Amino acid sequence: xxxxxxxxxxxxxxxxxxxxxxxxxxxxxxxxxxxxxxxxxxxxxxxxxxxxxxxxxxxxxxxxxxxxxxxxxxxxxxxxxxxxxxxxxxxxxxxxxxxxxxxxxxxxxxxxxxxxxxxxxxxxxxxxxxxxxxxxxxxxxxxxxxxxxxxxxxxxxxxxxxxxxxxxxxxxxxxxxxxxxxxxxxxxxxxxxxxxxxxxxxxxxxxxxxxxxxxxxxxxxxxxxxxxxxxxxxxxxxxxxxxxxxxxxxxxxxxxxxxxxxxxxxxxxxxxxxxxxxxxxxxxxxxxxxxxxxxxxxxxxxxxxxxxxxxxxxxxxxxxxxxxxxxxxxxxxxxxxxxxxxxxxxxxxxxxxxxxxxxxxxxxxx
Amino acid sequence: xxxxxxxxxxxxxxxxxxxxxxxxxxxxxxxxxxxxxxxxxxxxxxxxxxxxxxxxxxxxxxxxxxxxxxxxxxxxxxxxxxxxxxxxxxxxxxx
Numbered sequence: 001x002x003x004x005x006x007x008x009x010x011x012x013x014x015x016x017x018x019x020x021x022x023x024x025x026x027x028x029x030x031x032x033x034x035x036x037x038x039x040x041x042x043x044x045x046x047x048x049x050x051x052x053x054x055x056x057x058x059x060x061x062x063x064x065x066x067x068x069x070x071x072x073x074x075x076x077x078x079x080x081x082x083x084x085x086x087x088x089x090x091x092x093x094x095x096x097x098x099x100x101x102x103x104x105x106x107x108x109x110x111x112x113x114x115x116x117x118x119x120x121x122x123x124x125x126x127x128x129x130x131x132x133x134x135x136x137x138x139x140x141x142x143x144x145x146x147x148x149x150x151x152x153x154x155x156x157x158x159x160x161x162x163x164x165x166x167x168x169x170x171x172x173x174x175x176x177x178x179x180x181x182x183x184x185x186x187x188x189x190x191x192x193x194x195x196x197x198x199x200x201x202x203x204x205x206x207x208x209x210x211x212x213x214x215x216x217x218x219x220x221x222x223x224x225x226x227x228x229x230x231x232x233x234x235x236x237x238x239x240x241x242x243x244x245x246x247x248x249x250x251x252x253x254x255x256x257x258x259x260x261x262x263x264x265x266x267x268x269x270x271x272x273x274x275x276x277x278x279x280x281x282x283x284x285x286x287x288x289x290x291x292x293x294x295x296x297x298x299x300x301x302x303x304x305x306x307x308x309x310x311x312x313x314x315x316x317x318x319x320x321x322x323x324x325x326x327x328x329x330x331x332x333x334x335x336x337x338x339x340x341x342x343x344x345x346x347x348x349x350x351x352x353x354x355x356x357x358x359x360x361x362x363x364x365x366x
Numbered sequence: 367x368x369x370x371x372x373x374x375x376x377x378x379x380x381x382x383x384x385x386x387x388x389x390x391x392x393x394x395x396x397x398x399x400x401x402x403x404x405x406x407x408x409x410x411x412x413x414x415x416x417x418x419x420x421x422x423x424x425x426x427x428x429x430x431x432x433x434x435x436x437x438x439x440x441x442x443x444x445x446x447x448x449x450x451x452x453x454x455x456x457x458x459x460x461x
Contacts, residue, residue, distance in 0.1 A: 165410045232405055250403025253412050258396060282405065300368045331378050332447050334371055350447030351405040359440055
């Protein structure tokens with residue numbers, strides 16, 4: 001099992017760990033509410049070193065990555081990040097990926113639901129032989145929250161506030177280059193700092209010192225499941241793993257259908273042409289109901305959907321979920337019975353249901 | 367499908383379809399209407415539209431439904447569904 005180079009620092013903080021697809025991840029460090037509040041009110045620091053990470057020289061990487069990914073790698077402008085996915089031959093999800101075009105290189109960060117070794121082999125086989133596998137040589141520190149910008153500003157200077165969402169920049173820490181991607185999935189400000197292993201400990205300690213001065217907290221990965229659902233960011237470890245079909249998940253925006261070649265393209269195009277028969281949408285429970293993954297939803301006596309992801313929203317004081325419905329009833333604003341034809345009435349809702357504090361901040365005016 | 371659902375769906379689907387078609391045409395998006403999930407984020411993440419595109423979205427709502435979106439109201443513009451909720455609320459207020 002692959003472990004993080006930052007593991008000891010989380011052990012010292014009494015973190016709990018679990019295994020995910022051959023990789024050890026930090027599940028929880030503090031209680032769920034404390035971690036949630038850290039991100040929504042100040043800043044949460046998370047170890048994202050579980051991601052697969054690669055560096056490709058620009059010229060060799062472009063064709064190779066474009067042939068793997070559903071999105072159009074050739075269209076990524078310098079300094080920008082493409083959010084897309086790695087499909088299998090059937091056009092089903094294998095990994096949720098950020099592809100960053102950073103000067104003379106592509107940096108790839110993946111969250112995958114396939115075996116760690118298999119994902120790494122896919123990226124480095126064939127045309128990927130010129131790539132470098134950074135999966136074990138680099139750490140990824142996640143800085144997420146309403147005050148996340150203050151942490152990176154203190155680390156790298158005020159220029160970083162000009163970094164737009166989905167962009168990458170190189171900075172120096174102790175005279176060694178690190179890559180910073182602005183790309184959170186919590187709906188608050190978010191940054192991923194990619195650093196070589198030998199630098200990771202010192203960088204992490206500095207990040208934590210700043211975060212603690214802002215009343216921030218260490219976080220596990222579990223709270224990100226809740227934050228992503230509440231902000232309606234795609235989560236490959238929740239609804240992604242349950243559904244796997246990017247079209248039913250509404251991820252068409254990650255796909256360039258005009259691209260002539262990528263793995264799984266034919267299958268995706270065929271399913272698109274046939275029409276999407278199922279579709280995922282948000283649901284909200286009344287006070288007395290807590291959604292559970294796998295439970296069914298009914299319109300009259302007819303089963304029309306099933307819960308694929310669930311969380312408790314502290315902001316709304318309600319259980320939220322994502323459910324896969326038959327397309328003809330997959331609309332917001334509808335009542336369904338939960339669990340049985342006579343079960344409690346729950347509502348399909350428009351997502352995202354919350355208004356994050358970060359949307360009230362204009363970084364360019366600070 | 368129960369009658370309750372059918373009525374609610376017909377109304378919502380009509381607004382969604384009108385809005386998507388106009389949005390795709392205005393912004394020259396490389397998608398068919400059925401490719402745009404109603405919860406996909408319009409600005410930043412998801413479709414990745416910018417502030418100029420946001421202006422087009424506001425015009426799109428005005429053109430399709432005769433409804434103005436207040437300045438600076440970013441919460442309405444977050445997804446197609448949040449826009450449709452606003453349109454339905456305004457239509458109900460009008461009576």
